[in-house]
Amino acid sequence: MQQSNQSPFDVRNRRLMEAKSRPEPSTSPCAACNVRHLTVCDALEGAELQQLAEIVQNVELEPGQPLFDEGERADFVFNVTAGCVKVYKLLPDGRRQVTGFLFAGDFLGLANQDFYAFSAEAVSPATLCRFQRGKLEAAMERFPQLEKRLLGVASHELAVAQEQMLLLGRKTAKERLASFLIKLSESAERRGQSKNPVRLPMTRADIGDYLGLTTETVSRVMTQLKGQGTIALMPNGQVELSDLEKLEDLAGGY
Amino acid sequence: MQQSNQSPFDVRNRRLMEAKSRPEPSTSPCAACNVRHLTVCDALEGAELQQLAEIVQNVELEPGQPLFDEGERADFVFNVTAGCVKVYKLLPDGRRQVTGFLFAGDFLGLANQDFYAFSAEAVSPATLCRFQRGKLEAAMERFPQLEKRLLGVASHELAVAQEQMLLLGRKTAKERLASFLIKLSESAERRGQSKNPVRLPMTRADIGDYLGLTTETVSRVMTQLKGQGTIALMPNGQVELSDLEKLEDLAGGY
DNA sequence: ATCCGGCATTGACATATGTCAACGGGCCCG
DNA sequence: CGGGCCCGTTGACATATGTCAATGCCGGAT
Numbered sequence: 001m002q003q004s005n006q007s008p009f010d011v012r013n014r015r016l017m018e019a020k021s022r023p024e025p026s027t028s029p030c031a032a033c034n035v036r037h038l039t040v041c042d043a044l045e046g047a048e049l050q051q052l053a054e055i056v057q058n059v060e061l062e063p064g065q066p067l068f069d070e071g072e073r074a075d076f077v078f079n080v081t082a083g084c085v086k087v088y089k090l091l092p093d094g095r096r097q098v099t100g101f102l103f104a105g106d107f108l109g110l111a112n113q114d115f116y117a118f119s120a121e122a123v124s125p126a127t128l129c130r131f132q133r134g135k136l137e138a139a140m141e142r143f144p145q146l147e148k149r150l151l152g153v154a155s156h157e158l159a160v161a162q163e164q165m166l167l168l169g170r171k172t173a174k175e176r177l178a179s180f181l182i183k184l185s186e187s188a189e190r191r192g193q194s195k196n197p198v199r200l201p202m203t204r205a206d207i208g209d210y211l212g213l214t215t216e217t218v219s220r221v222m223t224q225l226k227g228q229g230t231i232a233l234m235p236n237g238q239v240e241l242s243d244l245e246k247l248e249d250l251a252g253g254y
Numbered sequence: 255m256q257q258s259n260q261s262p263f264d265v266r267n268r269r270l271m272e273a274k275s276r277p278e279p280s281t282s283p284c285a286a287c288n289v290r291h292l293t294v295c296d297a298l299e300g301a302e303l304q305q306l307a308e309i310v311q312n313v314e315l316e317p318g319q320p321l322f323d324e325g326e327r328a329d330f331v332f333n334v335t336a337g338c339v340k341v342y343k344l345l346p347d348g349r350r351q352v353t354g355f356l357f358a359g360d361f362l363g364l365a366n367q368d369f370y371a372f373s374a375e376a377v378s379p380a381t382l383c384r385f386q387r388g389k390l391e392a393a394m395e396r397f398p399q400l401e402k403r404l405l406g407v408a409s410h411e412l413a414v415a416q417e418q419m420l421l422l423g424r425k426t427a428k429e430r431l432a433s434f435l436i437k438l439s440e441s442a443e444r445r446g447q448s449k450n451p452v453r454l455p456m457t458r459a460d461i462g463d464y465l466g467l468t469t470e471t472v473s474r475v476m477t478q479l480k481g482q483g484t485i486a487l488m489p490n491g492q493v494e495l496s497d498l499e500k501l502e503d504l505a506g507g508y
Numbered sequence: 509a510t511c512c513g514g515c516a517t518t519g520a521c522a523t524a525t526g527t528c529a530a531c532g533g534g535c536c537c538g
Numbered sequence: 539c540g541g542g543c544c545c546g547t548t549g550a551c552a553t554a555t556g557t558c559a560a561t562g563c564c565g566g567a568t
Contacts, residue, residue: 091425117413169463170351171345204546211423212423216525426554457515469515469516470555472516473516477517477518
């Protein structure tokens with residue numbers, strides 16, 4: 001798949017080819033993908049991956065750069081391969097609710113209707129795989145296990161969303177922060193990153209918009225947790241979960 | 255309803271057979287289902303419906319009767335055919351978040367893992383179709399359009415959940431109530447029921463647990479809306495949306 | 509028709525969280 | 539090296555909503 005200078009997609013492909021971390025002949029970029037085990041793509045193998053590779057494009061985003069906006073035609077779906085992306089909805093007056101932070105391996109863009117029901121924007125430098133919706137649907141036709149996997153992803157997202165509703169509707173600020181830190185830490189661990197200290201790539205404002213709080217409250221609760229020795233704030237947005245058990249208590253059962 | 259004492263399932267089947275509202279020969283209960291057009295089952299027809307009918311069971315619930323509890327083995331999935339069912343999660347200390355009210359046509363029980371991630375309980379007298387998970391999965395194998403439909407349902411649920419997160423995280427009590435009444439009214443209309451006045455089969459406590467508020471706040475905001483002439487409370491839990499435009503304004507954009 | 513019990517409403521008061529504002533520190537850019 | 543800017547923190551104060559408690563009402567059961 002080595003070709004001349006073109007889109008970021010091509011660039012990335014070449015980079016992956018050159019790396020040659022896998023010894024297989026005719027390696028496709030998807031076959032070489034080092035986060036595949038985290039993604040829906042893991043439902044496929046060998047020649048199937050080759051076919052997938054033919055319909056994928058690469059996207060790179062700088063922090064703050066939008067991926068798409070609510071209401072746009074939902075022509076693409078994505079897979080985050082690196083970095084962090086936030087997904088959010090806005091009220092007309094600007095109030096924002098972040099409905100999720102996505103990391104490597106997370107799937108993005110399921111939309112029932114023809115339009116995205118939310119906006120997406122990079123939090124940190126991020127790379128994603130982009131699939132034209134129609135082509136992915138054709139691939140699902142050929143590879144039913146892909147569709148099955150997607151249904152699994154959707155079900156899981158649904159369970160996560162319900163937990164978040166519980167948090168937003170019924171938890172105190174301290175419980176929300178504690179839950180957030182724990183889940184973020186677990187998520188990092190799943191991706192093979194540091195579980196403790198855990199890195200928070202997003203701002204306090206983002207966290208507030210995710211937890212239904214203000215920046216100030218997030219900050220205050222952080223210092224409270226710091227004061228009681230439950231966490232410690234470190235350089236670079238890292239947070240040490242010094243007393244995980246206490247944090248789990250505070251999280252109120254989830 | 256003359257019948258001998260059997261399971262509710264048999265009772266219902268016979269009733270439907272006797273009704274013979276469709277002239278087709280060998281009518282299956284699913285073919286005769288009068289809410290099928292609202293459900294996932296609408297993905298199938300004719301002989302396929304016959305096969306579906308062979309794996310379905312009927313469930314009838316009284317108000318307050320649980321369907322299943324969070325943490326139970328998720329052996330079944332359901333389709334609500336009449337009445338109202340609430341789905342909720344609890345915190346250890348009893349705080350409750352209702353994550354949804356389900357009505358005729360709504361699908362229930364998608365669970366990624368082996369256990370239900372939430373509890374379900376009848377709000378009003380309700381009837382449901384019950385499918386053994388394994389059998390339904392086998393049916394999806396045979397009828398891919400069923401799986402596709404289910405993915406559609408899941409995507410839609412996801413969008414609804416995100417809207418609810420926006421409500422819980424960022425809307426005021428008045429906005430929450432207004433949004434709730436509007437959505438309930440629209441949902442009733444889709445099912446062919448009265449859109450205005452709209453019937454609220456659930457208690458104020460249920461509404462509060464759904465909107466992240468207390469019973470008292472729900473009640474207060476209701477009387478406020480009544481006071482400004484936006485709604486009128488009628489007997490039997492009916493609510494007249496007297497000034498829909500104003501209500502939509504109050505709902506804050508959704 | 510009457511009684512009872514759950515549900516809704518209302519009031520007085522408490523408080524968690526929001527709002528507004530100031531300040532400090534790190535970091536990039538000139 | 540200095541200046542500005544974004545982000546985080548902290549403080550004083552405001553307020554929406556929760557809490558606790560009393561009362562009222564409707565609807566089903568006797």
